[in-house]
Amino acid sequence: MNSIQNTLLLISHCRGIRAAKLRKLYAFDRSFSLLQSLKPSEYQSLGLVTPSYYSAFSKDFTSLKIPDIQTSLEKQETRFLTILDPLYPDLLKELPDPPLFLFCKGDLGLFQHRRSLGVAGARQSTQYGREALERVLIPLIKQGFVIVSGLAEGIDTAAHAVSIVNGGKTIAVLGGGFQHIYPSSNRGLANEISNHHLLISEYAPHIRPQKWHFPERNRLISGLSSGTLIAEAKQRSGSLITAQLAMEQGKDVFAIPGRILDRNSDGTNELIKDGAKLVMTAEDILEEFYGIGLRASGNYEE
Structure with missing residues (x-):
């Protein structure tokens, strides 16, 4: 996976993230260039994290290891797709609020x-x-x-x-x-x-x-x-x-x-x-x- 996918994979496993706010960020930053550079405190200042969950989010963001998450998904035979993946469903891209990532099992x-x-x-x-x-x-x-x-x-x-x-x-x-x-x-x-x-x-x-x-x-x-x-x-x-x-x-x-x-x-x-x-x-x-x-x-x- 590239750096963008790795960032989204990490975020998907962090507590307190506001998915709806994250989707709004994607609406004007389709390359996720901003997302890749954010520090935990900046997620809070941009409203991407529920305030009461900031400590939990910060802990997850800094302690979770992407290779460990990838290994866990592989053991569970689970695919992680982002909206930038060619396998991501075209129909969902047409939604006003498409999910930025999906976990999938099967065909x-x-x-x-x-x-x-x-x-x-x-x-x-x-x-x-x-x-x-x-x-x-x-x-x-x-x-x-x-x-x-x-x-x-x-x-x-x-x-x-x-x-x-x-x-x-x-x-x-x-x-x-x-x-x-x-x-x-x-x-x-x-x-x-x-x-x-x-x-x-x-x-x-x-x-x-x-x-x-x-x-x-x-x-x-x-x-x-x-x-x-x-x-x-x-x-x-x-x-x-x-x-x-x-x-x-x-x-x-x-x-x-x-x-x-x-x-x-x-x-x-x-x-x-x-x-x-x-x-x-x-x-x-x-x-x-x-x-x-x-x-x-x-x-x-x-």
């Missing part, structure tokens, strides 16, 4: 796949939601779509599983480091994805997931996708944040309708009222993307 070639669909939904999903999701996703998977989701309980888990079982490919975006898979019940699924698909996070492996990480993760789910499908969602749910982020990114938003008496359908039905594409079959999504459905191509399966 990096999935970043360059032309067809991708983000999926979000209720953690306490219903049988209806899971069955409706399968009905929509299976034909898309057979058409070569990569399914991108967040490895959460419920709809996220179902989306990854449907893709794997049906011979497709999937990307899981985490809200914490690889050493802290959340929920813990999905460790087996995460292992399967890291071995045969792609597992990514913008957090170093040792970092535990925090509440505020998940909205940040959601922007990557929508950012890596051509469009985002919401399968089930209550009002004011994280899934609606994903939908809003997709809209802000100029991406298509799709929603599966539900029963008006079911709280899990309040959010999706509201999205449809507000202009999201109502989805009952895979064809509804393909028509929006390409102007032609599976029936027209002769490949549609009920």
